[in-house]
Amino acid sequence: MTYDRSNVFARILRGEIPCDKVYEDEHVLAFRDIRPQAPTHVLVIPKGSYVSFEDFSEKASEAEIIAFVRALGQVARSEGASEGGWRLLANNGADARQEVPHLHVHLFAGRDLGPMLSRL
Numbered sequence: 001m002t003y004d005r006s007n008v009f010a011r012i013l014r015g016e017i018p019c020d021k022v023y024e025d026e027h028v029l030a031f032r033d034i035r036p037q038a039p040t041h042v043l044v045i046p047k048g049s050y051v052s053f054e055d056f057s058e059k060a061s062e063a064e065i066i067a068f069v070r071a072l073g074q075v076a077r078s079e080g081a082s083e084g085g086w087r088l089l090a091n092n093g094a095d096a097r098q099e100v101p102h103l104h105v106h107l108f109a110g111r112d113l114g115p116m117l118s119r120l
Ligand code: AMP
Pocket: 008, 019, 032, 033, 034, 035, 036, 043, 090, 091, 097, 098, 099, 100, 101
């Protein structure tokens, strides 16, 4: 899939629309989800133009991958989630109902997060 430069997270990265930033480094930005589904609901995104986790896993540099994984743990710690626990979720493609075509990992914490998936 070709990267769509008009997606909302690309616009946040370009500073065209604001975000509630919680973490930033050379390769990664993390900010609060605009429609939080838990007391802590942070989106962690690479600054590079990757559509999905699959795209990132194939094309990102080792430096980008290391920074991304480290940032996930850093955000969990800085949000005070270590003791209670936390969950990562990355929707990849249509069946996962990925809405924004720029890789983002949801980090949830702050309450019992319930079962892993609904059984429909
Ligand atoms: P997904 O379904 O995994 O693609 O999730 C997309 C997420 O992006 C949703 O949880 C939205 O609430 C969130 N979102 C959309 N626009 C914004 C925005 N401008 N700032 C923060 N979060 C956003």
